[in-house]
Amino acid sequence: MVRLGMLIVLLGCSAAHAASLSAQLDRATAALGEPLSLTVEARSLDLDALDLTPLDAHFEIFARTRSRGADSETLVLTLYPRMAGALPVPPLQLDTRRTPVLPLTVTDGSDAIPRVSAHWTLEPAETEPNQGRPGAPLRVSQPARLSLSICDDGSLQWQRPALPPQTGRVVRVLGEDEGEGVRAGETCNLHRFHWALLATREGAATLDIPMLDASRFGQRLRFPGPSLNFQAAALPAWLPEHVPPVAPVVRADPLPARWPLQRPLSWRFEVTGGYSADSLKALLDLQLRESVALGVYPPLIEAVPPDDLNSPLSRYAVTLFLRPRENGTVTLPALNLSWYDPTLGRLASRALSGHSIEVFDPRWRLVGQVAGGLAGVVLLVVLAWQVRRTARWRLARRRGLRAIRQARDVSELAQAVRRFSLAGRPAASSLGEWQRRMAQETGACDVAGAVCLLERQRFGQAAPTLAVLQQALLQELAKARPLPRTALRRMAAGK
Secondary structure, three states, rough: HHHHHHHHHHHHHHHHHEEEEEEEOOOEEEEOOOOOEEEEEEOOHHHHHOOOOHHOOOEEEEEEEEEEEOOOEEEEEEEOOOOOOOOOOOOOOOEEEOOOOOOOOOEEEOOOOOEEEOOOOEEOOOOOOOOOOOOOOEEOOEEEEEEEEEEOOOOOEOOOOOOOOOOEEEEEEEEEEEEEEEEEOOEEEEEEEEEEEEEEEOEEEOOOOOOEEEEEOEEEEEOOOOOOOEEEOOOOEEEOOOOOOOOOEEOOOOOOOOOOOOOOOEEEEEEOOOHHHHHHHHHHHHEEEEOEEEEEEEEEEEEOOOOOOOOOOOOEEEEEEEEEEOOOOEEEOOEEEEEEEEEOOEEEHHHHHEEEEEEEOOHHHHHHHHHHHHHHHHHHHHHHHHHHHHHHHHHHHHHHHHHHHHHHHHHHHHHHHHHHOOOOOOOOOOHHHHHHHHHHHHHHOHHHHHHHHHHHHHHHOOOOOOHHHHHHHHHHHHOOOOHHHHHHHHHHOOO
């Protein structure tokens, strides 16, 4: 019996000596931002039960790698320090065994890792200078710009940190910029990330962010992020929910002076301030009412980016659709955009005055356009007829002059003269008849002398040459022009 007990004790001692737990750091000195490797090795123990919570206070556990051997199990932890200074790795406990305290010194920068500093700034937004008092606290529903400024030597590439969600605030991502800053009297590279922050409840609040992620020549670095404590002041209890403590800026597009009846009119304006789309719609719905003279449709509210991409203020393009229902002067509705003035502690408003437009019936305008078009067609027809008439008598005169010029004797010349007509009439029976016809057609064309010479030449009573007769006739007939229609009608009426 004694031998059996001694055997059990020896077996227990052997098992106790077989189980072991050890931990080892890859180095005893590190710079803030660079990773550390903590290797934990266990024999005859289950590493799933290892308590890692003691590491959370001073280290971020970024990655875990686990491997198994024939009689042991190894866990490799990638750690990033959360602060600089003497930062020993605390003991880790598994079952009844504990790892030793591992000494570690974390420096703020080194030859390979630059020194990094980061801080928050919170700036309540204002649309007008001197709106708020200097150093005025942030108020509920007041947009503010939240900026994280990181100073380094310019060799690091930063990634925007993700802000954890939290009740009591709404955060919206803005832009980022880079420039030159000053740290402890020395110039540094300044990288800034911006967010729009809107507190939705009053009281004190704390903003904590995870480690800041950066890279340097392919090496991943993580630096501790700063915390921000801020206070949001409450708004008066009587203030409507959709009224922000920021003065709006309104810019409206010009409207036409005249507009047709029953045709929808779009009135567009932009509002920059602290409104949300729902609050802006609620304000407009309270003021837009249909009337006998004007029909009103639901407004279209669209978010547009502000001129300054890092501004936390909201900017919306509002389009009102209106339909005039009566002729005459119609005044569009005046709009008041309410806001709370924290300086004076009272409700204020920004007015968008209504414009007056002249409404006309497009049917009468169409009648005028049709009448004008018909008058234009008639004028065009008359002009075309006049051009055609002018072209015809000019062509007839040219043919007649050519026939007179080509006559080879007095007989052919007399025949060409009797055929000359600006109206295209047949040849006259005699030169006297042709002379009377020319007097009726042209009025002032004096061909009596030339006709007298031609008749005397035909009967041998004069001796002018053919060329002289032709020249006399051509000189007078080249000036022949038909009388206007009105003159012809008066001559016919006189007869």
